[in-house]
Amino acid sequence: MTDTTTNPGERRRTAAGIRSLTLGETKLTFVPDGQATLNARMLLPEPSEEFWAEHADYLDEGGHLMASVGSLLVEHDGRALLIDAGAGPITMGPPLNTYGVITGGALLENLATLGHTPADIEAIAFTHLHADHFGWAWHPAPGSDRPVFAGIPYLVAESEWSQRHFPEAQGMADMINAMAPWVRTVAEGEEIFPGVTVRYMPGHSAGHAAYVITAGGKKAVAFGDAFHSPLQIVHPRWENTFDHDHAKSTRLREDLLFELAEPDTIGFGVHFPEPFGRVEITDMAAWHPVDA
Template sequence: MPELTTTAAHEGRLNRPAGIRSLWLGDTKVSYVPDGDVRLRPRPLLPDTTDEVWAAHPEYLDGTGHLVASVGGLLVEHGGRALLIDAGFGPQTFRTPDGPLGVIHGGALPGSLAGLGLAPEDIEAVAFTHLHSDHIGWAVHPVPGEDRPLFPRAEYLIAAPEWDRLDLLAAEGTTERVAALAPRVRTFDDGQEIFPGVRVRITPGHTVGHAEYVITGGGRRLIAFGDAVHSPIQIDHPEWSAAFDHDLARTAEHRRRLVAELAEPDTIGFGVHFADVVFGRVRQDGTGPAWQPVDA
């Protein structure tokens, strides 16, 4: 794996959403599948930060002062089979006048899949890290102009503790739409292998049944950690929890352990919201930002 200087690794990438990016783990291909992006208000998102923090780190912000984040999913291909982890925001746009969320839009995921040579019917299962609207979009929204789901043959894999608390989705107004997925839902428990080389671990904090996925192959492992971390800046400051977290203290405690684990040899992280640095590894050598992008 090539060595990167901290300047070269991050140049221009922290304030633009990611495009399609792929890595190989032995015989398993993992690809970021873009659906759109979200612009976040940094102080409301990370309440423990200060104006001084963001003044010192303008590289994370766009021209309007918003934190730039990606929205999409992770495609896992192995042996002619395909699993999608998370389903983006779907064909919609949403904006708010205050709070952490500025504007979020989706819609690009079908085209992104096509760019990777796959059709929606090639996806045998969609596994969710959690049931927030920016992760379930294309599962609960039909194809625009048509009364049919995007993924015609996929089952939906959801952590049992997450599925058991659909009532917590009331604030997002998505409870009924998610409940309607029930005929195609298969729940899983901690530690299950849901696809060749893909094992789940349930990590409550961001939500009550938040799940991470550990993908192994070729002597490496990739940890798709969902919304345990929203921005690379939290890798340097795992104590900074996000306003969207269900349990801020529990998430911070988990994030500290996760950062240490991501620093272990042959370990790569996948941050679905990590601007144009969705794949990376952690270096804690004091030479600069701990999150170092990995592109091969």
Template sequence: MTSTTIDHRLTRPAGIRTIQLGRLTVSYVPDGHVQLPGRSWLPTTTDEFWAEHPEYLDDAGNLIASIGGLLVEYGERAMLIDAGFGPLSTPAEPGNAHGAIQGGALLDNLAALGRTPQEIEAVAVTHLHVDHLGWLWQPTADRLPFAGARIHIAEAEWARPDLAIAEGTGQEILDIMAPQVRTVTDGEGIFPGVHVRIAAGHTVGHTTYVLSSGGQRLIAFGDALHSPVQIGHPELHAAPDHDVAESTEARRRLIAELAGPDTLGFGNHFADVQFGRVQDDAWLPA
């Protein structure tokens, strides 16, 4: 892949992508994308910083962040990690660190991958922000699409609804999800080859999920990182990070682990370079 191709992928949302990880089939299921103004989303950056890293920004100065879910299949069984933004769109509003958000494509893309919502046995949530919960509370027809699935959420995250509400996740969303929620703790197995790893900082119970099969690993790291530019600059925190020091330490640990052998990463918001590995303090798309 040429550098020109990589640069182009950095400023467009991702489409469907499937990789094989041992006996696990892992697919990104697009729902939409969000515009993240570089200066406000990574608030310690400067104009000079972005002048040195222009390849990550579109012409309007935005990071283009994909939004969707990760489909994990083991034989006939299937689960999702995160559930997109749902059939909604919101414009950019003054005072918000993020720009316009567009969702709505997840169910169609799940169908394109040969799966129905009824076949999804569990949805593992990285954290309680609305761009990861959309299809867990948005009804289609008279039924929630994933009404039959368990919703896995870290115990520490679910125990602090006040923090989720303060970040824009309404109480009504939590109430709709509550009957399906099964809280999880660090190290717990939730599906063949899938284990919970708490990586607090972005939120109080932010969770990554480690997929292991056939001697290979993939870390679905949620919002521990929002852009590949942070790989070489882990000191850059995101505007909504709950605990900046804790999120920075989580990024450093994660980046070191992603540089290890036989380890891939999945960054939900990583534009069109979501699957990759760390090499020489940079993101190498897979």
């Protein structure tokens, strides 16, 4: 697994770089696009000041949680799929993002580092329609009026696409309209790529989806924004201000923890500082990054 940051405290408050692991004949790689600095107390309003003092290694000097922004590259037998498409070459702060600042723009460069161009990607599958997950799907490519990935299928859960009025009402209507010509909706349980199936996980957004990758006798769950931070692994019942439906999100997190704790199961958290990991449940659940 590629990982150039070794100090655990630094890793918890640093956006992830390129990191890879292999399941059988399938390779999974986190492709960074940028980072988000999120107001920790606004994102997770329930923890006490004492909690944040005890977990200061997750925060920068301004009290922000540092989150990764990017995509998951799935490679199998010469084929390539992206799950999510980063924020794109923009910076988003208030008023669209009232909880901090999200920056993107590095995805294509990092794809090139991995030996890929946009032409190598056969489809992009989206966990949900929030701007930090579909940026490169709508933003015009330099010198063009079309996105750099235009022409390939944009796979969106039917339940999310049919309820796109929710993100549109949050200021993303123009972005969603720009990607609409290439959208193809996908159903629960549909296999969209060898070993990759759709799993509906509503809660964070009205039709939020995850993608389950099985290969080599192992399973990886790309759970999108079911969790934003490893701290939610320990405290799954804490409300996340970003969530569309708090009750559904809480139930989902609790159920998902038990699945991620199963043998030969790996989680992928796109916003985690250490995006690949396993869950261990003793007295409490804990996220253990996969380092090799």
